Amino acid sequence: MRDVMKHLILSPQGAVGLFILVVAALMVCGGAHIAPYDPESISILARYKAPSAEHWFGTDQLGRDIFSRVMVGARATIVLSLLATLMSMVTGAVIGTASAYLGGKTDEAIMRTMDAVMSIPSLLFALLIVSTLGQSSFNAVLAITIAFVPGMVRIARSVSLAARQQDYVSAAIARGEATHYIILREMLPNIVAPIIVEATIRVAFAIMLFATLSFLGLGAQPPEPEWGLMVSEARAYFFNAPWMMLIPGVAIALVAIGFNLLGDGLRDALNPRSH
Amino acid sequence: MTASYLFKRFMLVIYTLLVVSLLVFGITQLLPADAAVTLLGQNATPQALAVVRARLGLNDPAWLQYWHWLRGVLHGDFGVSMRNGLPVAPTIMAALGRSLLLAVCALLLMLVVAIPLGIWAAVRRGKLADMLVSVLSYVGISFPEFVTATLLLLLFADVWQILPATGYVPLTEDFRGGISHLILPSVTVAMILVAHVSRMVRSEMVDVLQTDYIRAAHLKGLSRRRILWRHALRNGLLPTITIVALDVGYLLGGIVVVEEIFAIPGIGRELIVAVQARDLPTIQAGVLILAATYSIVNFLADLAYVFLDKRISYA
């Protein structure tokens, strides 16, 4: 574990990615405390103020302090996306590994079905689910989770297959090891790393998807300070107060970049042979 | 290419479409709200609701409803919109046409930019140009379409005022106007795709340039130009077909967002409006058609790949 962290910090992608994410984590945990103003407090007098010493990111059309909203909104945007990715990762890993181990017709049937499900693009899938369940943050998270599962199953299965064909698994079978030992102790440690890398990169996509759904009015609902929703609400005013839209938009992009970089950095750090 | 491979692959497309139709119908069937209530409103009388339920076939078992719907779809009838009472099929098909135009523009734009970019980065691997492309692609894949779109709108329609902000003009009416309305939306969708595809192309080309046969070509004294154009590209670009086909999925998603922002009356816009209005038939039709398009694109890409890859053709 310590070796992994060391290699991560030494690589440029890992370092930058980690830095961005540490900042993001601080925002998530301490956002509400750092925020100087209440993100939902309206002030008619302070509307459309450009960024200044008093309001670092300016204010929006209702006079709410954007800096505070961004700080608190971090929780909504990032945590929920992380949750969706985590859930889909676990589900996908279980199904994918089992499919690879079972092999044969079962494996083929599962994979063909996953491929079929994946032919519905993620955004459309999420749209479908949200249209059924209703528009809220929770439903958006559920939608993203379900939409991500087939992709994770594919990755987990291909990685499991590669591990399954290694001689050390054959050696374990030849020794007479029990199935659960082989899957848990021989295969899983070698599978976990690539899946984590993939999941990290997926979080970036989840964040973007969640923000997009909120932007379209299908995810977080007002007055939540979710970043995608903030961009959507700011659209009408972007001629007068462009910062209202730019700042949350750039925030989304930065966090997504951070996760992408971290994912790439992890890929190198977790590979014991690349040292 | 054997007939049996074609047959198997085609059967797979059928299976895929079947699963998609089941999913689309199945998910929308889990509606907590009653379709009849949505149509008539909360204050409708129980008798009126019962009449509508019977008319919509909501009392039939689920599989029967599915069967009726599927049969309709196969005959080109997607039902009637619950929002405005008009038949869904003509509206959707017209909207699809406009979306396809946008999609094709974005795709062409992406290919023209991403492939040379990826090749260039691979040839200049490790040097400044490669790093530049790498940074740009990180940024490119991290900006959601709605952020890029709004930024571009800000720059081109507001600050510099060279392009129209929103709206759509059919090409048949006014070609120049039509094109100018399509530029910003296409660029927005293409950006994310360019970032993604150029990365993949670069990765493939780097792999190819490190193979033994490229090394052998160098050691035969062939010119660098010949090695790149005659030896490397054919091997590196073949997988690009698959990559681009897979990215069409992102393309379709991006189109939905972009049509909303730029007010283009395509299938994406119809879908968003339908979702907000809980217009079931339109939602079902929209998603089904887009998923079918994606599936068919991948099918064609597979065929093209098999046709072009000598190893599989002769196997």
Place this chain on the structure above:
Amino acid sequence: MSDAVLAIENYSLDYLLPQSEPLQVLQDISLSVQRGEVVGLVGESGSGKTTLGWSVMRYMAANARERSGRILLAGEDLCQMSAPQLENLRGGKLGMIFQDPGASLNPTLTLGEQITEVLIRHRGLDARQALELGIQLLSHVELKNPAAMMKRYPHQVSGGEKQRVLIATAFACEPQCLIFDEPTTALDVISSAQILALFARLREETGVASLYISHDLALVSAVADRVCVLEKGHIVEQATARTLFLSPQHAYTQKLVAAVPDPAHRLTDATPVSAQPLLSLQNINIDYGRHGLLDRLLRRENGKTRAASDVSLTVHRGEIVGVVGESGSGKSSLAKALTGLVPFSGKVDFNGYNLSGRAEMDKDYRRRVQMIFQHPDASLNPRQRIGEIIARPLRLYGLPEGENEAQAVARLLEDVRLPASFARRFPHELSGGQKQRVAIARAFAHPPELVICDEITAALDVSVQATVIELLLELRRRYGTAYLFITHDLNLIRQIAHRVAVMYRGDLLEVLPGEAMAQHASHEYTKALLAAVHTPEKAITEHL
């Protein structure tokens, strides 16, 4: 040296490393190759022989730094030449023939194009002339139907044919000097003998000067006039092949020569083998692939491949039985079947156990029949420490009396001559030979009665191979274990096996006594195989 086509004078090369001292790959190399001469370059991994070959071709890694020396081709220093000048030379006057013909040909271009492009480039021909000349060249390397061959793609022809095409390409522009980088390693024994014969003929005709790089001392001795032995970047000895084998001067050469498997030099002691059969195979069939219900309904061709067909073999207690054959002979499938990794049909009798399928192999059987795999990197789980890897069988089968786990692991490591501290390490920190010894320790954790060795030394250097074999023989002496030793190395197996089974395309052709294979061989294939193999004895007597 005035006559030399290729002359390397005091050449030194380093690799610059990011955070440490530069790695000195080649140091003060001096050798020369005359017209029509073949100079062999022999060394193990890390000796720098391949790097030297690339340096002559001027194909340098990005972090390579030449410290000193010159490389002269017909008197001109290659190190001083510009890129365009080198481009003119390469493929023309200076050529290279690579190890893996499959990997060195572009899969998306026809063979014809890959020859004609060289002719167009270096001999200024136009497309039509190049095509005609190409066909002539292909027939000159004994390829049947050369005109059709020009239109084929690499995946449509065999390994031997591909190598002939590459040789034709190299000789196409009348080279002065050719570098051969292990050109027969990827081919089967009989094909590689044919290729070497072809090369000898072409060399006679053209008088090309050749540098032949290889790890196989016996083979190089058959091919080369003089041999240079390379150790860690130094040339330690240069002499004719005969001299090298008969009276090696340098300590390293002596070690190398001693390690080369010599069928005349028997390693297994003469203790009589028990007459008691330990393992008996009867009519074993192994099939791969599926022929499912749908396939049968559609009357499709049976897609199953028969990996092993009607194999019957006996292994006695304490005996070493070799199984030799080329790839595709079914020998590995046999190993996998016996350890329950693939299904089989037929009867297996092990020490009273009667098995007709892998479901019947219980833990006790598996304890007594162990397997060691070919690739040490792949057979040890990269995420487990060595100690854990060795402890696994102990946990599965029980600890020996009076020892706890840590003690048992330390003892096993000592048995395979590795320091006990290795238990804390991960596999990637060990060398190939060390990893293989860990695999042996794991197999012997609970002394088995039979160990199946599936090409366990194929991926190792010859000196490392010698130590591993020595270790196996010692363990046999101690525990009385029998071995089923699968290999393609005929020389090695004749040193250690009591009996040798010869397999070809799934059939067991014959079983011969290990020491006297040549005398007793009756099958045509076996005789061809034995004739094609290079031994030290042949190196000394045949080559003049």
